[in-house]
Amino acid sequence: MIIDKIEPLREYLNGKRRTGLRVGLVPTMGYLHEGHLSLIRRAKKENNVVAVSIFVNPTQFAPNEDFEAYPRDIARDHALATEAGADVVFHPGVAEMYPPNSSTFVEVGGEMTKVLCGTSRPTHFRGVTTVVNMLFNIVNPDNAYFGQKDAQQAAVIEKMLRDLHLGINIVVCPIVRETSGLAMSSRNKYLSEAEKTAALVLSRSLAAAKRAIDKGQRSSAEIAKMITEQISKEPMAKIDYVSVYSYPDLVAVEKIEARTLVALAVRFGKTRLIDNIIIE
Numbered sequence: 001m002i003i004d005k006i007e008p009l010r011e012y013l014n015g016k017r018r019t020g021l022r023v024g025l026v027p028t029m030g031y032l033h034e035g036h037l038s039l040i041r042r043a044k045k046e047n048n049v050v051a052v053s054i055f056v057n058p059t060q061f062a063p064n065e066d067f068e069a070y071p072r073d074i075a076r077d078h079a080l081a082t083e084a085g086a087d088v089v090f091h092p093g094v095a096e097m098y099p100p101n102s103s104t105f106v107e108v109g110g111e112m113t114k115v116l117c118g119t120s121r122p123t124h125f126r127g128v129t130t131v132v133n134m135l136f137n138i139v140n141p142d143n144a145y146f147g148q149k150d151a152q153q154a155a156v157i158e159k160m161l162r163d164l165h166l167g168i169n170i171v172v173c174p175i176v177r178e179t180s181g182l183a184m185s186s187r188n189k190y191l192s193e194a195e196k197t198a199a200l201v202l203s204r205s206l207a208a209a210k211r212a213i214d215k216g217q218r219s220s221a222e223i224a225k226m227i228t229e230q231i232s233k234e235p236m237a238k239i240d241y242v243s244v245y246s247y248p249d250l251v252a253v254e255k256i257e258a259r260t261l262v263a264l265a266v267r268f269g270k271t272r273l274i275d276n277i278i279i280e
């Protein structure tokens, strides 16, 4: 079932909740792949009713970014989401979420939204936290499912939950990869075959970093250097950042001691890809 308006979705979910059923939410921008489906399957295991939102959120794109070009295929998404366990797909139009006079944003302050992806995408996270907050208010889920693929996003949302005392449980699910190692992403569709092959350097360099850390390397600078050198050998790759931060508070660390995020963003042609590992 697809619902494209807020009120009917609320009525449907309120009916479920009144009978004591637990509701899980999986927010997505659609063009679903196995990464998204892993979140939906997990949500189905842990909840009675699963709502999947499919909304390409304009406020998290800067004017020079790919909002218009972002791939969309609601019929295919509806079929895939339903097969994976979604009870309802919420697919609102932009005007439903942002009526013409809408002017309120939810923004997580401090450094954590300014570092990593926040440097090249300064308005991105306030768009994310605004729309996720709307979805939480509309769906009122018990549990919400996010991917480690967007590790900074998950950390920022967890911070918003704590700061705003939202009683919602967040589940962060592992990164799903192609057999080649490439992290699945709706944006992989933009890549030419040559770029797709070149992009394998991302997961390869992160795996090599993980091996070095497992062998005892503790220097963030050395790890970042090692990854940067490996990626720089790939002529098609243009590095945005390679960084080592504590997780989930996202503070730059010199030594890899506690839970640490090793994250990168790299452009291949006009496509910007992100990937990461979390060292426990």
Ligand code: AMP
Residues within 6 Å of the ligand: 027, 028, 029, 030, 034, 035, 036, 038, 039, 145, 146, 147, 148, 149, 150, 173, 174, 175, 176, 177, 183, 184, 185, 186
């Ligand atoms: P998106 O549609 O890109 O906004 O992603 C929706 C959700 O799916 C986010 O929580 C992402 O982190 C998650 N996700 C995207 N790609 C993957 C992946 N390869 N593995 C696991 N989760 C993913």
